Amino acid sequence: MKIFRANSLTLAIGIALGSTSVAVQAADEASAEQEVETISILGTRVSNRTATESAVPVDIISAESLTRGGFTELGQSLQASVPSFNFSRTQVSDGSDLFRPATLRGLQPDQTLVLINGKRRHNQAIFGLNGTVGAGAAGTDMNAIPLIALKDVQVLRDGAAAQYGSDAIAGVINLSLRDSTDVTSGYIQGGSTGEGDGDNYSLGLNTGFDLGDDGGFINLSFEYRDADGTNRAQRDMGGSSTVPNGSALSDEVRWSQGNADSEFKSMFYNAMMSVGEFELYSFGGYSNRTALGNGFWRNFDEAAKVVPQVYPDGFLPRIFNEAQDTSIAAGLRGDINDDWQFDLSAVYGQNRYDFDSRNSINASYAAEYLYNNPGATDAEIAANSGPTSGYSGGFRFDQTTLNVDISGIVDTGWDSPIYVAFGSEYRSENYEIVAGELASYSCGSSNANNSFPSVMDPEVFAGCGFQAYPGLRPDAAGEADRSSYAFYLDLETNLLDDWMLGAALRFEDFSDSGNDLVGKLSSRFDVTDSFAIRGAVSTGFRAPSLQQSAYTAYTTNLGPGGVLSSSFTATAGSDFPSALGVDSLKLETSKNLSLGFVLNPTDDLSVTLDAYRIEIEDRITLGSLLSAEDVDFSSEAVAALAATGAEQANYFSNSVNSTTQGVDLIVTHQAELFGGDLNTTFAGNLNETKIDSVNAPEGIPEDVALDDLQRSFLTDGQPKERATLTFDYSKNDWQAMVRANYFGETDVTYFGNEHIGLPGFLSPTGSFKPTSTVEAAVLVDINLEYHFTDSLSVSAGVNNIFDVTPDELGADEPLDFITNQAFQYPVRALPYGFDGITYTAKVNFTF
Template sequence: MKTKLITTAIASALALPTAVAWAQDSGESVDVAAERIQVIGSRLSVRTATEGSAPVDIITGEDLIAAGFTETAKALQYAVPSFNFPSSSITDGSDAVRPASLRGLSPDHTLVLINGKRRHASALVHLNGTTGRGSSNVDLNAIPISAIKRIEVLRDGAAAQYGSDAIAGVINIVLKDNSEGGDLSFSAGQTYEGDGEQFKLHGSVGFNLNDRGAFVIAAEYHDKARTNRAGLDPRQQYPLIDGQPDPREQTFNRKSHHVGDAEFENIAIFFNTDYQLDNGSLYAFGGFSERRTKSGAFYRRAIDDRNLIEVYPDGFLPLLSPDTNDISLAAGYRFTVSEWDADLSVIYGESEFNYRLENSLNASLGPSTPTEFDAGTLVHDELNVTFEVSRLIPFYNYSDLAVAFGVSYRENGYQVKAGEPASYENGGFDNRPAGSQGFTGFRPDSEVNESRDNTGLYVELENMLTENFQWGAALRYEDYSDFGSNTSWKLSGRYEFSPNLAIRGATNTGFRAPSVQQLYFTNISTLFVNRDGELVPEQSGTFNNISSVARELEIGNLRPEESQSYSFGVVWNGDNGLSLTVDAYQIEIDDRIILSSSLIPSDSPAVADALAAAGADNARFFINAVDTTTRGLDIVVAQRFDLGAYGSLRAQAAYGYNETKVDAVNLPSILDGLDDKLFDNVERTRMTRSVPRNSATLSMTHSYEKWTNHVAFSYFGDYILENNAGVRTKFSGKWIADVSTRYQFTDNLAFKFGVQNLFDTYPDEQLPQNQFNGIFIYPNTNAPFGFNGGYYYGEITYRF
């Protein structure tokens, strides 16, 4: 019985880009118009989004629910053009926790906060061909959409303000805090093809705490069936009978592979509370989510040496069925000391990724092999303790200087737990491949239980020097137990020429500490490789930074990635409701960490010696190797129209451009000459061209009496993928159309019907040589808008 499911914050719906831009540029979304709010990027000042010195998108909770998407990250993708959330299939654990990124950078270059507090990252390391290979990211889909009041996306470097990881920007999820009322929604839908059926039930309710605070609890349940766009497998499936094809070849279901979205079941519960005291307030938030995902590996034919016909006479499709669990709890106390506002908080978070295999086998164990396996578990936990004080101090020309300084302590732990013996052991049967098919289990010598800690000190200043000029400065020092210290800074400013026109800009240095996943992840497995017609076992895998292979190759300890960023923008707010923002940026990153390609003894004598010392036949590892420069431009224009007797119309157009170039590849001297091996063209293309450089949205929302109609067009530009044979494939840009209509039956009850990808648009088909016998018709990794085609849904909502 499935019980699981995370909370995918089904984030159902994505903020209509329209509302996003409106909130960002005119400050008049549902949330922003009603009150001047503190926005990410300006933690000391109470201001609307456009009054800051950096671009901020605000997506309200209402908009997230309204757009009909079932994943928080996908909702953000359609709301913020510079945010990428590509689809992938047959990529092991990445089918369950997909990578997401901002401004074309790595997934781990974006910091995620909840209520302004750091959120822990997933335990999973992306290893198999996806964007951000070698990285780990926060699982946004572990946060229920029903718990979200709004999402703020700061598109600017902010490591000096918020610490490691904030090179591309910051995503801050603000939880609901209503003291009364609630909502309950049920939705269901499926693709035009008739698969991918899903339904979700989600809601929230707020309670008044003696007029001194609020307690909000939100929950979601989401069940989704798989989609499958695989082609038919034309290959021979069965051994010959007396030299003739087996008759079963004629009846075999040749759509045997699964190339599409994984099926999953999510369940999640979150809470948010605060309580006012005589001299301050107590607050807490957190939650639990669990997801069970099922996705296919490559089909093992009956004739395959990895199959046992005694177990699977017709072959089998191994199913990777991981359990993904997230828990988090934050508690804090805000109080006043003299004229200083203080905030003491403690946050703990943990991500657990348990690899499970179903419909599999270990061929080396013979016909008595199990068919289900526990292949091991990854665990990442994080503890944050922060104390901050802030106040306003009289300054030049009767203005106030906002001052804040604080100290933070963070501890990260990482564990790799071995799977059950049957998932990795070699039983010796008939010289068959060892380990569970679909994913070989973690062996005992891959087990890790390590941790590291760091302490940070920071100060921030912000001031309206004149009525027209605002400036800010931040400085942060952090000391890590494993690689030393780092100091980062930020300067920002905004000048208002008139009530309509302003310019803004910022420059900053940033850093991203190597994650504990990159420091300690290891997976060593025995693979059987065809050598001159004979299957021979090889010790292969990913070796961490403290391994003997890394020491022998003199790789040295992983160092932090360091960045230098510049941004400049123009803001226009017209008297007629028209708003326009244009922001350009450049981000230079040195010593980016990559996961290398596999090295073998023939690559060099040094590699041969290192592998021999480790008892391995090939190896890959994490290494600081690449310097890059990313340049981009974000444009958002929005307009509200009063149509009189015909209601009102909100319209928005948004455009994002980013381009990443590799400036240098820097390797240890012992690895000179292996640049093309460690960072080959496949990885270079993945880093620079696997996500669209151009993206855009055009959306309109019309409200008339009890009807609300929404139309959106989203553009995903061209992108390039490259295979190991050096074949580069360029996939052209595509427009996606989404429509929905909502009718308010009563003050409490509403119904909505919508269609995503109205015109059933698919990516370009792959070149024939990349289709694996015609099975992979569409790119199974890095597809910006997926390859499911059209989807229609209905939703009913009750508010109380």
């Protein structure tokens, strides 16, 4: 039964990752037995493959390595371990305080497939909006999965759509859940920043029990995290009811620039039991996360946004985010005969995301009251100004996936048999937009079709809906659904003793966007016992998500001159995009080429170098917000925009053909030093994305289909160079780690003057910087651990020990001007953030 379990897991994840052996690309300490188990789980169908045999690059990161650096979130841990993985920070971006875009090789979050135990994980219900890395892409919420539940993480850095379907253009991340029994382990950790804020603590517990006498088990994981927010904002020059704007700094810090207050609760399980000669398995979990984020400070003199009878000195609107994630998988696997196995599975996942506005106001309530009661006193206006908090709406996404997978061996009489996997998949998806309460979106308490003159200035109309996150209107609410089915065939054999060849084909059909047939060829040739060449060529695709094809909402965005404006995202095929030549969304298609080598000159040294090229056609983007002036070449578009009631609008389209290419280098070395063991790992990534062409419909200018703002995020929003150098040393009861993380520069138009368009005379230097830059940097982390016994250890860590942050904003930065000097740092395309130095202390225990 033990051998069968390993083979069953091979089937479950082998189908996901294709017929590839797996190379361990990390210097994790592991016994020989643990190494063999890890390789089996990652899917080779050839039992005599070694740890460095692979046709495509795969990283394996153990749970111990993920938690060594003091990180409590999965995304942060992966960013520190896998250079081609990016986890950008985003500040003040329409309530997106709970999720961050997780990307591979500089592509979009939804172009990476995420699996748990080899089964497709559902995507999140929401995505980053305009002006963020990964804008418009609803990827997988990596931070919804507790670290305590993971045994290891495998990252396949190669296109795998032919093996597992849509979303796997950039690669695959597989999360393996723990399956241990008869041991309980856990941790308690606390930390803070060098500035004295951001206090946080977390605790986790994992335990397992045997089920029956045939290797069955159930493993349970619980994790809780609580973190105070951080704030790097400064006193501002925005003025108040008693101090004119621009005349003096505020008495206190009123803006907020930093991490949100947050809380995380989760429970995951992983189980298997024998049913006769078969295995019945199940896994899943639940997590709930909340975060209290912020918008921009509303100045006291902004007539459209402020009701002085309620907020005489202005106010900071806050956005309460709540995300709930639920998943459950069940399946039956077993031997058909000595050579063939089957796996039948069903997976259900749901993500719910809700917004509450707090410390806000709908200025049109007071405006309507004063319009109908022109002699009203300040007290009466305040009493009839409507609520200052309420539900702004939410999003729902659920996915059900059914798989039938068969794998086995065909003996052709050659020296090596053909290893075969084939099967089918059916997937059903549902998406829903939930409207907010009346005050969150309405124009006045009567929900009029027009706004009213503000209570401060009759020449200015009051804004409708809550400030910071206007509620989702009933006409935006609705549901959408679709289904897809797929068939695949996956083959692998050794043509010669030293030459492995793999091939895969997959046909997939989506009810709303069409079908495609894609394929992959992979090969590896062992030139010598210590040197091998490997490579793959494949085609791929990604279907537009329901979140892209069915999303619509009103938001508040920064427009020309730094003014906050009402904005609208139109659904695909609605009047506004149709007027600009976009009637629907279609499949993205890709071509992926990789070529590299593996060098093992000694037992202690391993080097892998892999070059890649990814060409994507009809890439889906969320367009920049367009005003009536931007589309004045089309009277139909101007009319459609006016009908939305918003000042600017955007939409999704297949606007781009792009090429991404780069190189991954990983070097690992093991040595004895001063009576201890030193493991050294260098991992580097060079990556560049170029726009090949813009798919502008006939008669539509290219800068409408894809403007400079979108281009900058696609090509320069993520570091083009990333590297980590890790020294892991252990001796007796001591263990120490030093890691240097290098992040290349990012440079985007958002919040630069090419986006804001401020006249130069407003700057003390006579001009404003055209773009927003986050400089290249090296962050160094240190962690020291002492084992009192085999069951108890303590560790202390310092992350970013040299307190590195981006360069502070100067007087020639538009963001400095529009925040009245409140913000210290850029707030977009931040690969390493601006919290500075952080400290952690942790207790690990087992019993």
